[in-house]
């Protein structure tokens with residue numbers, strides 16, 4: 001940057017070449033897209049980050065029954081216990097969020113259905129389908145398609161984004 005004035009990517013103010021950060025908004029001269037967004041629209045950035053964080057808290061809860069069954073079945077009781085404690089911790093920490101989500105019937109049903117389907121899937125696999133059955137491969141395929149489909153909807157879909165946005169505004 002030596003010898004050149006530079007224009008801040010976030011607020012478009014011109015800055016002297018020896019400045020590493022914008023004199024008006026504090027954005028770095030070499031800021032990446034995320035940093036620029038943070039300085040351009042701090043409120044929007046914080047909202048987006050917080051909603052991402054809500055989702056990160058919710059996802060382990062959805063998968064926990066599935067993994068609990070696997071660990072129990074494999075005799076890894078210490079890991080199962082750890083998982084149980086972790087889930088109890090997440091639930092306590094996010095109780096308000098969970099209660100808010102449960103007021104939206106459709107969202108609640110979708111999350112429960114997803115979690116229960118995974119649980120039923122693994123129970124069927126363990127107790128009803130022998131290891132050498134050809135349906136094992138199909139089961140794995142189903143698992144991946146089902147999980148990725150849901151994850152896509154959960155992260156990109158309007159329903160959950162809107163719901164979590166409302167919660168963010170409220171809290």
Ligand SMILES: [Zn+2]
Pocket residue numbers: 008009010011012013022023024025026027
């Ligand atoms: Zn700036």
